Amino acid sequence: MGRSPCCDENGLKKGPWTPEEDQKLVQYIQKHGHGSWRALPKLAGLNRCGKSCRLRWTNYLRPDIKRGKFSADEEQTILNLHSILGNKWSAIATHLPGRTDNEIKNFWNTHLKKKLIQMGFDPMTHRPRTDLFASLPHLIALANLREVMDQHHPWEEQAARIQEAVQLARIQYIQYLLQSPSGSAMIGSTNSNSLSSITDMEAINLMNSIPSSKEAMLMNSCHLENASLGISPSQPVCDQIPFTPLPDLQFPCNIQPPMCSEISQGGSGFTMFCQGENTPKSIPFIPPTSLPPLVAESSSCGNPGDACSTSSYGGGAPPFWPEFFLEDPFVHEIA
């Protein structure tokens, strides 16, 4: 396959297009069609390379281009398609009439990607970020290490902050267990050879165990000086922890494993977004009274690469387990 020499000719104009150039290009294409892009510039009287003309036409001058802000529907469509197709901008653009791949790519890079990251999602896998490196900023904010270093605070308060960080890591790990294909394979597995046999109900119990821990955490830590964390005193610290996913933005779950793929926490129970369903299922709160001992095969939970099988990307790093996390009794239950 030979490569196009394209714009290596000297003397051809580059950079922003002038209105006169736009007019020439539009008039020529309206009259003759674009034909061969390589021949077009000369025929249209433009001192540009054909590639530049093609880009200008397809990304800006084409009459059917819809400009302006992306609607919520379009945003949701992009999210859904990106979770399936990855960075196949042209394929995504075919589902959004009037939008160009370039426009969608820019919108993704400048808005959606950041939005996902802020919400604790991996923009490549569309899954909650399970690696603690990715969550580190949150954890640091929670633990507020600067405050830990402050001798004015008693040891108990410092311990409470660390406990918050551990709690968040637990939540994210459980989300990972429930949402990743390897986790889903683990959950509900009836394979007697596998050490990792967490049933659906056990998983739900596990999730339901969090609020009580969270409440305990609230009792432990919410009396701390919220102001020092830069958090409004009217809202509990823990409620401002970015717990994902947020209910106001449904993330693509139709391509995820056939378990309940999205779980959000709210009120007295959990809301689950299941495959092929747009409406959430409410699961009543089950008191975490009889949580069975959980044993997870270490190798099976350390393969989050499988968690992004629907994407063309490699996926996140394996969960990182710091010492304080492993030493926690809760972790020993599942690890």
Add this chain to the structure above:
DNA sequence: AAGGGGGGCAACCGCAAGACC
């Protein structure tokens, strides 16, 4: 009011693959 920095977007670059000769 002015300057610096960051964000957003248009355009470019280079690779890949199909079409054509």
Add this chain to the structure above:
DNA sequence: AGGTCTTGCGGTTGCCCCCCT
């Protein structure tokens, strides 16, 4: 069958505008 041409695509760059200090 192999080389060249053309087009499409994704990643990157650079400019411009706006906001903050």
